[in-house]
Amino acid sequence: MYHYEALPAAEWFRRNRELAGFHNPARALYQTVRELVENALDATETYGILPTVYVRIGVVDEQRGWVSVYAEDNGIGIPGGEIPNVLGRVFYSSKYRVRQHRGIFGLGLKMIVLYAQSTTNRPVYVRSATLKSDKIYEYAIMIDTNSNSPAVLHRQEYPNKYKWHGTAIKVCIEGNWHAxxxxxxxxxxxxxIVAPYAEIIFRGPDVSLRLGRRTTKMPPPPEEGLPHPKTVDADMLKQMVRENGSATLLELLAGNFDGVGRETARAFAAWAGLAPDARVSELSQDDLVRLAERMRQYEGWRRPRAVSLSPAGAELLELGARAILGAEAVFAVTRKPESYGGHPFIVEAAVAWGGQIPPAERPLLLRYANKIPLLYDEGVDVARKVADEFSWQNYRVRFPAPLAVIVHVCSTKIPYVSAGKEAIADIPEIEREIRLALRDAAKKLRAYLARREREAELVEKYVSLAKYVDEIAHSLAVVTGASRARLAESLHRLIERKIGMTAEELLRRA
Ligand SMILES: Nc1ncnc2c1ncn2[C@@H]1O[C@H](COP(=O)(O)OP(=O)(O)OP(=O)(O)O)[C@@H](O)[C@H]1O
Ligand SMILES: [Mg+2]
Structure with a gap:
């Protein structure tokens, strides 16, 4: 006889934590920092607040490999009553909305709590205050994995005298700092690089890093959107019908989906052979399944709008890449919005050249998804594939070359390969846009390299002519009796006229 049972979500993730990036003490420490920083940035820039993020890692017990991680931000904070669920219930999130965020799963914080209790059995400490809150809330929380619910070990409120807002979180985990x-x-x-408007201060056991704010300009925050009709499934419709029981089909469609007004809804109903005035509460389960299918098949919808996206923009990318990579030149482009399966997305790319970028046999690739740098699993990422297949030789790039390539995909739904959010899957529409973005950026690089080559040739020409000036001036002075200096001067002017640039200008550009 088999023994059947359901595994609560929290328990499932405790057992399978590597699926969320918590493979081993080194990777788990990295992932912990990542999840905290991403939450901090979501809680600030999404709401138009210039982010200040402070992260500290300390050694707690050298022998056992225990470390503490502390992260603090100046974001919108977590409402006191929500703190237990936000930390203690797997799949609890404020981000299941159609809007670009770094977070999407409702899992990050909970994985940290689960990992902490699995390795050190210590709770997670949180302090938070929302905007204008007159109280600061403090909690110590663990997770009851059997019921997937928070276990509150400590709770306290303080008066918020200085109107502080933000969130501070502290955990003690097993982690390998050196690795x-x-x-x-x-x-x-x-x-x-993608968020040069953020100030990030980091202190580790033997390093400190201060990434100052380079600009106070932020991309406009994303607006909240509605789901596109191409993204529906039967379950989603069922839920919508439950919430809009008395609505007609026309009302349901026209009020709840991106880009669907009454006219579009009517055209769809006619195409699908459905009565626009039928009450949705009277549709059977089968009808709903069929409706969802028809909605996905229909080609007459408007394209998904990109208002819920927030790309960095070419200007910020260039600023960030120049500052952090120490590149000699950076060329960035932001492509126009596209979509796959009803999800809007925008691809941005930048190529950075020279300066402190070390020459290599292939471009150094910096991958991003919704402003999250992706460092692991590069081999399975669609951007790696496109960058490797790209015909760099057509753009005057000869390897080894000091070339870095930035690829940023933003979308309300990034097709991640796994819950660890480390690589973007190979979706043909996205692949194509990445290729086009690289092409646009590489064209600018080509023009730059061509100009530099031309200037190098001119310098060479100038030098090869100028070295005869003294000798010729001398001979002419002997023959004509004119001033040698004046003759040399005229000869220099003659060469400059021939090359079309003054010596000073040439030197400046070279
Ligand atoms: N620093 C913070 N400031 C304000 N709210 C936060 C902060 N950190 C987390 N939250 C809230 O807690 C929720 C849960 O965070 P969590 O990291 O577990 O999931 P997520 O960010 O929604 O998705 P993901 O699993 O992809 O990280 C967030 O949706 C947000 O509402
Ligand atoms: Mg998160």
Whole structure:
């Protein structure tokens, strides 16, 4: 006889934590920092607040490999009553909305809590205050994995005298600082490239890193959107019908979906052979399944709108890449919005050249999804494939070359390969846009390299002519009796006229 049972969500993730990026003490420490920083940035920039994020890692017990991680932000905070669920219930999130966020699963914080209790059996400490709140809430929380619910060990309120707002979280976990150090630093640096408006301060056992704010300009925050009709499934419709019981089909469609007004809804109903005035509560389960199918098949919908996306923009990407990579030149582009399966997305790309970028046999690739730097699983990422297949030789790039390539995909639904959010799956529409974005950026690089080559040739020409000036001026002076200096001067002017640039200008550009 088999023994059947259901595994509560929290228990399932405790057992399968590597699926969420908690493979081993090094990777788990990296993932902990990542989840906290991503939440901090979501809680600030999404609401138009210039982010200040402070992260500290300390050694708690060297022998057992226990470390503490503390992260604090100046974001919108978590309402006191929500704190237990937000930390203690797997799949509890404010981000299941159609809007670009770093977070999407409702899992990040809970994985940290589960990992902490599995390895050190210590609770997670939280302090938070929302905007204008007159109280600060403090909690110590663990998770009861059997019921997937929070266990509150400690709770306290303080008066919020200085109107502080934000969130501070502290955990004690098993973590390998030395093995994770390089990746954590790299992660924070790459975060600063796409978010140069953030101030990120990091202190580790033997490093400190201060990534200052380079601009106060932020991309406009994403608006909240509605789901596109191409993204529905039968369950989603069932839920909508439950919430809009008395609505007609026309009303249901025209009020709840992206880009669908009454006219579009009517056209769809006619195409699908459905009565627009039928009450949705009278539709059978079968009808709903069929309706969902027809909605996905219909080609007459408007394209998904991109208002819920928030790309970094070419200007910020160029600023960030120049500052953090120390590149000599950066060229960035933001493509126009596209969509796959009803989900809007935008691809941005930048190519950075020279300066402190070390020459290599293939481009250094910096991948991003919704402003999250992706450091692991590069081999299965669609951007790696496109960058490798790209015909760089057509753009005057000869390897080894000091070339870095940034690819940023933003979407209300990033097709991640796994819950660890480390690689983007190979969706043909996205692949195509990445290729086009690289092409647009590489064209600018080509023009730049061509100009530089031309200037190098001119310098060479100038030098090869100028070296005869003294000798000729001398001979002419002997023959004509004119001033040698004046003759040399005229000869220089003659060469400059021939090349079309003054010596000073040439030197400046070279
Ligand atoms: N620093 C923070 N400031 C304000 N709210 C926060 C903060 N961290 C978490 N939250 C709230 O807690 C919720 C749960 O966070 P959690 O990291 O577990 O999931 P998520 O960010 O929604 O998705 P993901 O699993 O992809 O990270 C968030 O949706 C947000 O509402
Ligand atoms: Mg999160």
């Amino acid at each position: 994770a150090k390089r990746r954590i630093e790299e992660y924070l640096r790459r975060t600063a």
